[in-house]
Amino acid sequence: MGSANVQATDYLKGVASLFVVSLGGAAVGLVFAFLLALTTRFTKRVRIIEPLLVFLIAYAAYLTAEMASLSAILAVTMCGLGCKKYVEANISHKSRTAVKYTMKTLASCAETVIFMLLGISAVDSSKWAWDSGLVLGTLFFILFFRAIGVVLQTWMLNQFRLVPLDKIDQVVMSYGGLRGAVAFALVILLDRTKVPAKDYFVATTIVVVFFTVIVQGLTIKPLVKWLKVKRSEHHKPTLNQELHEHTFDHILAAVEDVVGHHGYHYWRDRWEQFDKKYLSQLLMRRSAYRIRDQIWDVYYRLNIRDAISFVDQGGHILSSAGLTLPSMPSRNSAAETSVTNLLRESGSGACLDLQVIDTVRSGRDREDAVMHHLLCGGLYKPRRRYKASCSRHFISEDAQERQDKEVFQQNMKRRLESFKSTKHNICFTKSKPRLRKTGRKKKDGVANTEATNGKPPRDLGFQDTAAVILTMESEEEEESDSSETEKEDDEGIIFVARATSEVLQEGKVSGSLEVCPSPRIIPPSPTCAEKELPWKSGQGDLAVYVSSETTKIVPVDMQTGWNQSMSSLESLASPPCTQAPTLTCLPLHPLGAEEPQAPLHLPSDPRPSFAFPPSLAKAGRSHSESSADIPQQQELQPLMGHKDHTHLSPRTANSHWCIQFNRSGRL
Amino acid sequence: MGSRSSHAAVIPDVDTIRRETGFSQASLLRLHHRFRALDRDKKGYLSRMDLQQIGALAVNPLGDCIIDSFFPSRSQRLDFSGFVRVLAHFRPVEEESPGIRDPKQPEPLNSRMNKLRFAFQLYDLDGDGLISRQEMLQVLRLMVGVQVTEEQLESIADRTVQEADEDGDGAVSFLEFTKSLEKMNIEQKMSIRILK
Numbered sequence: 001m002g003s004a005n006v007q008a009t010d011y012l013k014g015v016a017s018l019f020v021v022s023l024g025g026a027a028v029g030l031v032f033a034f035l036l037a038l039t040t041r042f043t044k045r046v047r048i049i050e051p052l053l054v055f056l057i058a059y060a061a062y063l064t065a066e067m068a069s070l071s072a073i074l075a076v077t078m079c080g081l082g083c084k085k086y087v088e089a090n091i092s093h094k095s096r097t098a099v100k101y102t103m104k105t106l107a108s109c110a111e112t113v114i115f116m117l118l119g120i121s122a123v124d125s126s127k128w129a130w131d132s133g134l135v136l137g138t139l140f141f142i143l144f145f146r147a148i149g150v151v152l153q154t155w156m157l158n159q160f161r162l163v164p165l166d167k168i169d170q171v172v173m174s175y176g177g178l179r180g181a182v183a184f185a186l187v188i189l190l191d192r193t194k195v196p197a198k199d200y201f202v203a204t205t206i207v208v209v210f211f212t213v214i215v216q217g218l219t220i221k222p223l224v225k226w227l228k229v230k231r232s233e234h235h236k237p238t239l240n241q242e243l244h245e246h247t248f249d250h251i252l253a254a255v256e257d258v259v260g261h262h263g264y265h266y267w268r269d270r271w272e273q274f275d276k277k278y279l280s281q282l283l284m285r286r287s288a289y290r291i292r293d294q295i296w297d298v299y300y301r302l303n304i305r306d307a308i309s310f311v312d313q314g315g316h317i318l319s320s321a322g323l324t325l326p327s328m329p330s331r332n333s334a335a336e337t338s339v340t341n342l343l344r345e346s347g348s349g350a351c352l353d354l355q356v357i358d359t360v361r362s363g364r365d366r367e368d369a370v371m372h373h374l375l376c377g378g379l380y381k382p383r384r385r386y387k388a389s390c391s392r393h394f395i396s397e398d399a400q401e402r403q404d405k406e407v408f409q410q411n412m413k414r415r416l417e418s419f420k421s422t423k424h425n426i427c428f429t430k431s432k433p434r435l436r437k438t439g440r441k442k443k444d445g446v447a448n449t450e451a452t453n454g455k456p457p458r459d460l461g462f463q464d465t466a467a468v469i470l471t472m473e474s475e476e477e478e479e480s481d482s483s484e485t486e487k488e489d490d491e492g493i494i495f496v497a498r499a500t501s502e503v504l505q506e507g508k509v510s511g512s513l514e515v516c517p518s519p520r521i522i523p524p525s526p527t528c529a530e531k532e533l534p535w536k537s538g539q540g541d542l543a544v545y546v547s548s549e550t551t552k553i554v555p556v557d558m559q560t561g562w563n564q565s566m567s568s569l570e571s572l573a574s575p576p577c578t579q580a581p582t583l584t585c586l587p588l589h590p591l592g593a594e595e596p597q598a599p600l601h602l603p604s605d606p607r608p609s610f611a612f613p614p615s616l617a618k619a620g621r622s623h624s625e626s627s628a629d630i631p632q633q634q635e636l637q638p639l640m641g642h643k644d645h646t647h648l649s650p651r652t653a654n655s656h657w658c659i660q661f662n663r664s665g666r667l
Numbered sequence: 668m669g670s671r672s673s674h675a676a677v678i679p680d681v682d683t684i685r686r687e688t689g690f691s692q693a694s695l696l697r698l699h700h701r702f703r704a705l706d707r708d709k710k711g712y713l714s715r716m717d718l719q720q721i722g723a724l725a726v727n728p729l730g731d732c733i734i735d736s737f738f739p740s741r742s743q744r745l746d747f748s749g750f751v752r753v754l755a756h757f758r759p760v761e762e763e764s765p766g767i768r769d770p771k772q773p774e775p776l777n778s779r780m781n782k783l784r785f786a787f788q789l790y791d792l793d794g795d796g797l798i799s800r801q802e803m804l805q806v807l808r809l810m811v812g813v814q815v816t817e818e819q820l821e822s823i824a825d826r827t828v829q830e831a832d833e834d835g836d837g838a839v840s841f842l843e844f845t846k847s848l849e850k851m852n853i854e855q856k857m858s859i860r861i862l863k
Contacts, residue, residue, distance in 0.1 A: 161860075239823065240827055241851055243810075244847075244848055245856070246810060247786065247790075247806070248853075250727055250728055250729040251786065251857070252857060253723070254729055258724070259701060407726050407728045408725050410728070411728075411731055
């Protein structure tokens, strides 16, 4: 050692070792996180060892990293970060509590111990050696360099932020840099033989820690007050504000979609897709994977807390019911969660149905609170606030999916009604109602996911379409033409959530060719392509998960169509494309009308070119479904004959064109 | 897509639009490109159908309302300037010293007032300048899931209108609406960074 021995390569090695140590430590942590998540998946019968597992494997990560001279701290951190989501889902509620509180206790013990050691070392002068220059210089430089770092990074970040970080934020950030236990622990661990100046370092570190923790820590509050930094609002939002906030969020999400803005969500979405597809399946227990109901969770927790606090504050039970509150909303989740039941479970004798809440304590407040909870629980979450929980493999009644489904159904219902009421044929001539539909050809097959997820896959650019809308148009046209044609049933089919659109579109006479060349943006992975190109998979999904409410809304003649479409909507597991051939099978009535023919061309035609074995059905799809599809596909065959009977040659031309389009889109 | 031209001359009335909306050249180009992409049939204007094709709007509870708000009353066509004008409401608000702005000129489209007015118009379906209880109820119905029953919705709508209504006419006027939202950071909540 010594400056004489430092060679050029040592500098390089020094820099490289930073990356090796940190990234290596992180990698070790992730490996153990994976191990931990995987193990907890199987601990259903031995719940008692779950907390133990968590601690031991985390500690093992630490030790392994230490052994390899990698960053043990990073290893433990990454282990925790990586495994949290899966472990939380897998282990029991009690284990979760046990782990959480044990960790908190251990953490505060450790912190206390180290600060005690710090104090003792400060007093014991054999452990350090004072050097004024070093100490003062260090103190000055830590403040100085922190400020520079903050300013530089803020400048860079402000290029991308809507609300830039202003000077005051930067001041607070640079002043708020506290150094503590970690610095001291690291310096204590230095080897005196290798680093003879250790004592000086120890002294400096002690002073720095004291300074930042005591001086900076104590003065930051007055500083913030003096600078009049905007504190977070603590006022309870009024009903109005809450409602309008939600409205604005929805509006913003909608406008963003109109503008085609993707922002930084793209990578997050991609990660979450990957996570959904592979990691969660591997690492999470099946049952936990299904029950991830966020809205109800929050609602549940809120209600319990309120109910308990109410009882604690001496609310009278079973007294006069002065409130005009309606009963609690019925929950359609499996768990019975009315407050009364919960309280009963927890052993208290309180009966706290809302109808009997006492109004003695400021009834208005109570009403207010309950309304808030109602609203919170009932409001649709705007897209941005929602974590992606799109499941393509599981028919999980995920909150987001349910919400999307509901919203989608309502939207479609409304559009249907509005089109029915107005025989308004917007810019479509009556002579070729069908021809126009092709325009909606999907530029990219992602529409299927959009319809259900509400999140257009980012990689496919902004040219996303919802098959829904396409069908809506045909619906509309059909409504206007319904007097002439008997194609009601066809329309029902077309009213499909997904991919069908492209299948059902005949070529539009005008402008179709311009639409055709628009290239499909290639999805990054073949699996994505499979999912996103509806026409690719040849499977149909016949699973009938029709929600009862929808069948009431839809007119009888469209009911089959609606059922099928809703089933396609609900079967998020299978790639949406699967619906395409199925749904077009619906109008198998040998109608002489030209309409049914056109849409039916497409599924039959493309099919030969896309040879999709049933095995392409995604995970979660039972094989029976694919076999159910085969008869349907075969059914299509006889209709090929009808093709010749179509009197409109443009139709066939269109269908060819459509096929062309399909082919070009095929990746 | 090879016919895409990035020349500003392609946009009709580009200067008037710029002045009115305050968009930058690059933003206008981007929006024009998006407009053309949405306009599948190359009609030169957008119809409701074109906007309905956007998949994400089908699962947005307010999707249809937004689409309606793009179209000026009764018209079924949306040309580029109308498109941009609506989007101009969502531009981030620049902090400019109030002294610079010419008081004679109309307020910029993305001012707080205009943003609020846009939101108000979304609620006020019949355009009479007041949000009645019915209209509030309708919007609520859109935004709330099926698990909330009708009576609950009605009581929430009642409370909401009650809270905001000051002059007791049973409806919320624009001023009352503004007042009830004075604490909310509208400039941030209704701005899209990419539209700068």
